[in-house]
Amino acid sequence: WWSVPTGLGRGRQAEGMSGGGVGAGGGVLGAGSSYQRFVRTALEQTRLRTALTPHPSQEKFRLIRANDDAAVLDALSFTAPKIRLLRSLTVEKKNSVQVLDFAAFSEPEYDLPIFCANAFTTPAQSIVVLDLNPLYDITEDRDYKDKYYRNLMPLIQKYSELLPWGGKITSESLRFFSPIVIWTIFEPTERNHHVLYSALMDYYKAWLQLTDQAAEENNKTKVVRNREAQHRYLTWRAEKDPGFPLLKKLIGESYAKDLVTEFLFEGVHSLGSKSFLDYFPEYARDDGTVNKKRSMIGKSFEARPWDATGEFIGGKDAE
Template sequence: MSGGGGVLGAGSSYHRFVHSAMEQTRLRTALAPHPSQEKFKCIKANDDSTVFGALSFSAPKVRLLRSLTIEKENSVQVLDFAAFSEPEYDLPIFCANAFTSPVQSIVVLDLNPLYDITLYKDYKEKYFRNLMPLIQKYSELLPWGGKITSESLRFFSPVVIWSIFEPTEQNHHVLYSALMDYYKVWLELADQAIKENDASKIAHNREAQHRYLTWRAEKDPGYPLLKKLIGESHAKDLVTEFLFEGVNSLGSKSFLDYFPEYARDDGTVNKKRSMIGKSFETRPWDADGEFIGGDDAG
């Protein structure tokens, strides 16, 4: 992958994506400001060279649609964009995370399954059987980013894009196309989603989303950067009340309730990253979306 450009031009694709994604959403549904928008719309960094942009909305089927961008002049640019359905729907979670420095861009783009698709085959059939052309289109243009552990894979789908590449204009044009293609697919799934009326299934969906939020809030790889830019207290608020809003309201279980394997002897959470499971050098799903991890696992 090659081409001209650099970090400043590359980062502009993140703002372009946010703008286009919001336009696409408004064509399909009515957006209303989410309660978190007012609190976080004016985030101030500790330095004058960093600019935050935060947007959050809700819609008839969407509990939270939110976007965070960070620009640090001549340094880093960040995108964290996600969409969560109301618990009456079992939609996958749209997740786009991108970090660009002058030397590389690191990207995770996925429709995170609400349920483990190695166990819930019907869920995989419902949402992912017809999505494999997405990854077939982009797997060569945005190749697998190298070793990743099964810990990180636990919420990924077979169509996940995990890639590290040079931040050129050409490469970020490809990334923009991927971001828009994936988001349009999520919007189509939301359009087609049928409201669940079974209270037990709604509760199951709510707990599954809360489990995801609890994991992400605890394991957020961007937290150290946020803490550096806005301080620990503000960073914690941003993670729990904006990025993963719902972690304190959708359920009452703790991280260790969901993931007891991370408990230390004193009852605290083991903070070490990537401590559990095999690691995978290459994409651990085949062209049909079947998990084939094992051959090159270490």
């Protein structure tokens, strides 16, 4: 799907991500196991802590009709105090595939990590990425890492064996991952999805708690820095979106482009003016266009490249 890691190794991981869609209710996950359950519960948990207001993007994308009558897309987006954008997209295709794309972005006055939950399920396998994506490079910014991840390490210690590392991934993807990221592939049984649901809720509640505790930044320079860091993230995600071909097939190219830039990664046009190549010049082709090739930069990692304390140890297993 569009929000699973780019830079994956070849093989079943890459093959499994070439298509996409979500089906709720009866089908891939089984009755009562739809990703819609997480969306509803997450919104309920959020409303217990803050007031949600529909985001302007919701009006345009709330009712999306797919060209394929068997596929159902559901898009929700909100704002709240401290939260610039809280949005969810599911694409439901009964007895076929199911996808969850749920993310939460803070206002630039806060340097909070970005909550990111993405799941792609077929009858054969489920591919999942779950993380609190760091706003800054935690291999260089130790203070940021300690501020947000030191106390979150018990999350990955709880789930790393239940939801094991999904296989080879390159540093191209790791640039936006944290030490608590769950990147996994598993058989879509009821038991496994029960574990996944538990992880989704634990991670989201952790993000909500960080949001509750966050103090507003009054230093204008730091607010500008936060805004640019979030814009850099959005620019990367919008450009490297691997699910665009599916969206294009389901709703047409023009609407799919709008959905990516105005809903999934809303802010890419408003939070900053830099382009993808301004942030990532290593992807420039000789003619000035963006090299669309994936998995092109950096070492690959077969195993989790962080230790139990969150220290990066990738060099030991890198290829």
